Amino acid sequence: MxxxxxxxxxxxxxxxxxxxxxxxxxxxxxxxxxxxxxxxxxxxxxxxSSLPLSPPSVVETNFVRYYAPDFMKPGHDQYVYRHANGCVISISSSFLRLPLNCLCVIGLAPTHVALQAEGGVTSVDFNVGKSDRSEFKVTGKRKKNAQHFQPNSILCNAASGEATYTIRCCVKGSLLEVNNRLIQNAGLLNTSADREGYIAIVMPKPTDWPKIKESLVTFDEYKKLRKLS
Amino acid sequence: MPSNGAGDVAASGDINQPENVTSAADEELRLLDEVVRTFPSPPVRHLLSLGVCPQCILRLFGKYGPSYSSLSRLLSMLLEVAGDQPSSNYPTSQCTSSGDSICSVCCGILQFIYMDEKQTMVRKECANDLAVSIYELAKKEGYQIDGFCLEVSIPSFIVEKDNAIRLSMKEKYGSEVWFKEILQSETISVKDAIKLYITEPLETLFGVKSGPSSFRIRLTYSSSELLKSQNDAVIKKCAEAQSSRPSDGKASVCFLAIQCYRTPIYVLGRYLKYSRNVSQTRWIIDDERMGESSVEEITGDSVLPLCRGDNYKFHAAGREDIDVRMLGSGRPFLLEIQNPRILPSELSVKEIEEKVNSLRGKLVKVKNLKVVDDQVWALMREGEAEKQKQYAALVWISHELKDKDLQIISSIKDMKILQKTPVRVLHRRSPLEREKIIHWMTIEKITGSTQYFLLHLCTQAGTYIKEFVHGDLGRTYPRAEILQLDVTDVKMDRMNL
Structure with missing residues (x-):
């Protein structure tokens, strides 16, 4: 004591x-x-004075950019931005360790026909066919309720005046979220399709990734294809 | 506590010297002789015939045996009592056998016989000899000793055997006057006895008192392989044949593991991280190291050798990303050193500080290091939730910075924001919207640039700062680009750091 x-x-x-x-x-x-x-x-x-006049954007620094030109239809160019975090692909001898999941942000490439149309995109509708993509509530670490999508699964329809364009998933994976703000503000697609105007976030299975990657083109290849500087 | 135990006497003399040990042993024996002579002979005879060791006989009479003298002396005293005349009723052959054979109650624990880790039988003359081997082990490991706490664990079947023998004595001698006296005195279990026997010699050897201490000596007695199989059978036999001599004279001895260890010590301090390529904790994915080092390793590898511990654990109040520096006040952290041999002094803690701070590369700096007890845990946990954090970000904005922007930014106080789980961590965190508070912000202009500036901000812990600035695919406008982020202050006033 x-x-x-x-x-x-x-x-x-x-x-x-x-x-x-x-x-x-x-x-x-x-x-x-x-x-x-x-x-x-x-x-x-x-x-x-050594700082760049305008620095690389968060998209350029944090994502690896892939493209799906003419996806299922001519002019339907979409991007697949793969986040660099957690993308370490396991090549080690340990079989127990699973490669980490890695997210892909899906959106419209600047050359997409819907963006080229006069007046740009005027409305976005996630209510396609049987289900409304914006109604899914994915919850928890394990992403309960996430729907499995095929590359040709429809994410939404974008309308430009009278014309409508079907926007598809491009990659096989679980749909984690769609960009709900496009419902209210479809104009985000016209002003910043590569950031605030993204369409959806999809999580492919790590084992599926090599095959998915083969179906896409890199940023450089895309630039060459579309003759962008 | 029985006052006429031999241990009390031995404790009173300074017995650091060998001759003192002998004199202590002599004194011990003289007292013991007086005690043993008061024992009635029938129960002593009975217990001896059951193969109970002399130490256990004393114990069952509520007395302690000697720590320094050989057990054979005790045995001959008991035999004298048992047989009135030494070795007349009992053949000598039987006497010696009962001296050497393993006790049917304590299985050799109180005879200081045990199996060591090499599965060889060890037989110590007296308690002091066992204490000496413990002392040597502690010395070999290099422990700095300022006290000790003895922990003994004994297999349950020995407790059962002890109960069985007590029950049999009660049945046989329950009505006798001397037995009632025994009942009044404190019961000494095998565990109490072994502790008492070796505590005093250990105190003398180490030159410190036993008591609550971070240095622990643990004696774990467990049934050896042979015993394990016999275990149940032995207890059954004991229960059945309480009055008759247990048929298996050669009871097996216990396996004894002697361990010395020290409970963890904690080194508290703050760290600063100057590198954008050093993670907070060791970060290895698939055998590939991320970043060139970690705060955990830089601090731990410096402190561990000075305390000569087995291992260390790093705990920090929050964390920052690998590419974020920790500047200014530094971040509180706690280094848990497991089984340290040495308790670092205030001076050596200063040495650690200097050692870390003079490491090549100067990736990490530590300050305000001090050794603390484990109560710091509660504070650390508390502090984690309530603390505010201060950051500085080098930001680029898409238009020219105007004075109006500065005013707008600095007028914001305790602004509530909603953050969706960032894309950056969405793969491992639940998709949720979390409310956070931005306490204040100020813009510091950078001379020579109209679009770059330093944004100082103070936020609630857990705010995703990078996302707050760049908007994470659109949550703020006008858009800004974050180039570098640094943590400049972690408030934790309660820790007094």
Whole structure:
């Protein structure tokens, strides 16, 4: 019992020792200043003029960009942006370790016919056939309720004036979410199809990925194909 | 506690020197002799005939045996009591056999006979000899000892055997006056006895008192392979043949594992991470290392050798991504050192600090290191939920930065935001919308640029900062690009760091 009390006292003592006595206040302030100076030096870029005029966008840095040109119909060019996180493909000898799941963002490539049409896309409808794609509620780490989609499964219909365009999944995988904001604001497709105007997020099975990848073209190949600079 | 136990006497003298040990042993024997002479002879005779060892006989009478003298001396005393005249009623051959054979109750534990890890039978003369081997083990491992706590575990069948023999004595001698006296004194179990026998010699050897301590000596007695099979049979036999001598004279001895260990110590401090290629914890995917090192390894590998522990565990109050630096105040962390041989002094903790901070590359720095007890856990957990975090991000914005923007940003206080699980982590986290609070933000202009700036912000723990800035496929406008992110402050005032 006596020991316990003494230990308690010791601790209080050590705590109070940490609090700077008044005469050392200047020293502490100096130390804080030093810390602040160091912090400022580290935070500011070394050479402002070396920064790019406009830096690579989050899409360029975080995703590997693939394209599905003329998907099922001429001019139906779509993109598949594969997020680089968790995409380590297991090649090790351990059979127990599963390769991590990796997400693909699906959307309309700038050369898609719907975007080329006069007035651009005017409305997006996720209610296709039997089910409304925007009604699925995927929950939990294991993505319960996620629907399995085939490359030709329809995600939505985009309308431009009188014309409607069928937008398909392009890849085989589980549909995690569709971009609900397109229902209210279809114009996002016209202003930023590659970011805020994405169509859906799909999670392919890691084992399916090599085959999916074969069906797509890279960013460079796409540029060459569409004669973009 | 019986006052006439031999251990009490031995404790009173300073017996660090060998001659003192002998004198302690002499004193012990003299007292023991007085005690043993008070025992009535029929039960002693009866117990001896059951193959109960001298130490157990003393124990069953509520007395302690000697720590320093050989058990054979005790046996001859008991034989004297049992037979009135030494070795007249009992043939000498039987005497010696009962001295050497394994006790039918304690299975050799109180005779200091056991199987060691190499499956060889070890026989110690007295309790002190067993204590010496424990002492040597602790010394070999290099423990710095400021006290010790003895932990003994004994197989359950020995407890059952003990109960059986007590029951048989009660049946046989329950009506006798001396038996009632025994009943009044404290019962000493095999476990109590072994603890008492070796505690005092250990205190003398280590030169410290036993008591609550982080240094633990653990004696684990378990039934050896042979015993395991016989186990049930032996107990059954004991129960059946309580009055008759157990038929199997050669009871097997217990397997004894002697372990010395120290409960973990904790080194608390804050770390700063200057590299965007150092993860917080060891990060290896499929044998491939991510990043060049980790805060965990840099701190742990420096502290571990100084404490000479077996292993370490790294705990931190929150975490940052590999490509995010931890600057300014640093982040509180706790290093748990398992089984440390050495307790680091205040001075050596300072040495650790200097050692880490002078490592090549200067990837990580630590400060305010101190050794703490495990109560720090509760604080750490508490602090994790309530803390605010401060960040600085180098941001590019798609239009020219205007004074109005600065005002708008700095006028925002405790803004509630909703964050969907970022695409970045959606593969392993549940898709949800989470509410977070942005406490405040300020923009710091960078001279020479109109589109780049430093965004200082203070948010609730758990906010996805990168996503808050770049919008994660569109949640903010105008769009900005985040180039670098640094954590500048982790508030945790309660920890007094």
């Amino acid at each position: 006596g020991d316990a009390v003494r230990a308690e006292d010791d601790r209080h003592q050590s705590l109070s020792e940490d609090k700077p006595p008044h005469e050392d206040e200047n020293a502490v302030a100096a130390e804080n200043d030093e810390q602040d100076d160091e912090l400022r030096r580290l935070l500011l870029p070394d050479d402002v």
